[in-house]
Amino acid sequence: MSRVAREIASIAILGVLVVVAFTDASAQAMHGLPLEGRGADTTPNRRVGRPSVGKEEYKRYCAGCHGDRGDGQGENTQWIDPKPRDFTQAVFKCRSTPSGTLPVDQDVINTIRRGIVNSNMPQWRPLPAQMQADLLSYIKTFSPRWTAEKPGTPVVIPVETPVTTESILRGREMFQKFECWKCHGTEGRGDGPSAAALTDSKDQPIHPFDFTTGTRFKCGTTNADLYRIFMTGLDGTPMASFADNIKGDQGWDLVHYLRTLQPLRTPESTLWKTWLATHAAELKPIGPGTGGR
Amino acid sequence: MQMKIVTSVAFCAVATLALAPSARHAAGGTVTGKVTFTGTPPKMKAIDMAKEPSCAKAHTIPVMNESVVTGAGNSLGNVVVYISAGAPAGAPPASAATFDQKNCQYLPHVLAMEAGQKLEIKNDDQTSHNIHPLSKVNPEWNKSQPPGSPPIEASYDKPEFIPVKCNVHPWMHGYFAVLNTSHSKVTGDDGAYSLDGLPPGKYTVTAWHERFGTQSQEVTITGTETAKLDFVLKATEY
Numbered sequence: 252m253s254r255v256a257r258e259i260a261s262i263a264i265l266g267v268l269v270v271v272a273f274t275d276a277s278a279q280a281m282h283g284l285p286l287e288g289r290g291a292d293t294t295p296n297r298r299v300g301r302p303s304v305g306k307e308e309y310k311r312y313c314a315g316c317h318g319d320r321g322d323g324q325g326e327n328t329q330w331i332d333p334k335p336r337d338f339t340q341a342v343f344k345c346r347s348t349p350s351g352t353l354p355v356d357q358d359v360i361n362t363i364r365r366g367i368v369n370s371n372m373p374q375w376r377p378l379p380a381q382m383q384a385d386l387l388s389y390i391k392t393f394s395p396r397w398t399a400e401k402p403g404t405p406v407v408i409p410v411e412t413p414v415t416t417e418s419i420l421r422g423r424e425m426f427q428k429f430e431c432w433k434c435h436g437t438e439g440r441g442d443g444p445s446a447a448a449l450t451d452s453k454d455q456p457i458h459p460f461d462f463t464t465g466t467r468f469k470c471g472t473t474n475a476d477l478y479r480i481f482m483t484g485l486d487g488t489p490m491a492s493f494a495d496n497i498k499g500d501q502g503w504d505l506v507h508y509l510r511t512l513q514p515l516r517t518p519e520s521t522l523w524k525t526w527l528a529t530h531a532a533e534l535k536p537i538g539p540g541t542g543g544r
Numbered sequence: 545m546q547m548k549i550v551t552s553v554a555f556c557a558v559a560t561l562a563l564a565p566s567a568r569h570a571a572g573g574t575v576t577g578k579v580t581f582t583g584t585p586p587k588m589k590a591i592d593m594a595k596e597p598s599c600a601k602a603h604t605i606p607v608m609n610e611s612v613v614t615g616a617g618n619s620l621g622n623v624v625v626y627i628s629a630g631a632p633a634g635a636p637p638a639s640a641a642t643f644d645q646k647n648c649q650y651l652p653h654v655l656a657m658e659a660g661q662k663l664e665i666k667n668d669d670q671t672s673h674n675i676h677p678l679s680k681v682n683p684e685w686n687k688s689q690p691p692g693s694p695p696i697e698a699s700y701d702k703p704e705f706i707p708v709k710c711n712v713h714p715w716m717h718g719y720f721a722v723l724n725t726s727h728s729k730v731t732g733d734d735g736a737y738s739l740d741g742l743p744p745g746k747y748t749v750t751a752w753h754e755r756f757g758t759q760s761q762e763v764t765i766t767g768t769e770t771a772k773l774d775f776v777l778k779a780t781e782y
Binding site: 350400433 | 595597671672674675676678680683684685686687688689690693696711712713714
């Protein structure tokens with residue numbers, strides 16, 4: 252083949268590959284949980300971290316945002332929103348432990364791997380497991396809480412209950428009763444009456460999650476991740492823990508309802524669409540007053 | 545012999561009665577005074593509770609922002625006056641300090657408690673609140689409290705002045721004053737305070753206000769006298 256023909260052929264092959272890659276990605280997002288939802292890497296990291304090694308790696312990968320003193324005041328901080336985590340407070344959004352307690356090591360490792368969606372925290376999954384453990388052990392040196400306190404006891408997540416219309420309807424009542432709509436909005440758009448004035452614990456403006464455009468949550472993508480979010484709260488933000496008020500299997504009802512708000516084809520959303528087609532008129536709108544079912 | 549027994553029993557009874565009123569403090573000296581301000585305090589704005597109709601309708605007179613509460617003669621309310629040095633820290637009381645959410649306001653606006661003391665938070669409203677104490681020294685937590693739910697119990701181990709807010713109702717502001725001492729008083733709008741039951745010794749008395757800062761003064765108690773100690777804080781416009 253002539254040189255020109257070879258070049259055209261390679262560009263054509265590249266083009267085909269790019270088109271296939273994009274179609275494949277969007278197809279997966281439309282027809283099921285996002286890519287990350289399947290087999291997301293939460294395998295336990297059992298390496299022992301070495302703070303002195305972690306320190307050098309921290310300077311390379313983390314200090315630009317999280318700051319040399321771990322206080323979230325890196326040189327990039329002025330340009331980004333939400334602001335990077337301040338490790339000196341040892342307050343973390345994504346935990347499996349109750350509000351006010353330290354996360355277990357795996358919680359922080361999972362956040363390092365997964366990144367934080369809708370923020371500048373990248374997915375550091377490609378870093379070797381030992382490096383992730385080293386970084387975690389160095390991050391712990393920024394706050395005395397890690398030596399003074401033990402992490403909380405992880406919240407027990409029961410086996411998920413079946414997805415049924417009844418479960419979704421109960422979840423809808425919970426969305427009404429626990430007044431989630433005050434921040435998240437009556438359709439989960441993040442436009443509730445209290446949303447505009449929300450600030451995080453450092454007085455920075457913050458938005459509630461918009462379920463209608465959000466395919467991934469701050470702390471994961473699965474139903475279990477969602478369950479964990481409202482049972483532990485996102486510390487440092489207005490998102491409170493509902494562990495005192497939602498018990499056991501009740502939490503799954505709320506999870507099933509919340510799934511119907513998202514732009515994903517899930518078992519919940521399919522079931523809900525079918526039910527709405529014939530029963531929508533029975534529902535009272537969510538909102539002030541005695542809305543809900 | 546019987547007379548002696550009777551008199552000693554009588555003496556014990558009288559002594560117990562004398563000690564009873566001051567529940568935790570034995571008889572001792574008292575420091576008393578008034579907190580006032582100089583300068584021009586900021587004008588407090590009325591709170592608009594329109595976003596929460598169940599609370600808005602409970603207030604026929606508009607509720608003012610409670611950051612600066614003043615009274616006659618430039619007296620200052622919501623000032624925590626406490627012994628910051630000189631008094632040995634004892635065990636915290638068995639009774640709980642209570643914090644109430646009523647008509648979308650925190651009652652009291654400033655709650656003084658001892659480190660380690662049980663804190664009970666109640667929701668007497670028809671709306672959900674979330675309790676979000678913004679502690680920096682103690683662990684920060686955030687819990688939802690729907691109407692009708694039991695009181696939330698908590699406690700703080702380290703002394704700290706902790707701002708408290710509700711994210712759902714952004715006008716709600718309060719403070720937990722976690723102190724290392726049982727000798728404290730939060731002034732009313734008359735600015736008056738009294739700390740009693742102080743054994744002889746040298747004490748530092750501190751007055752804290754959420755906007756106008758902190759001031760400390762020293763006082764010495766020799767017996768059961770009442771020492772007068774006033775505080776004058778400098779008002780800032782914002």
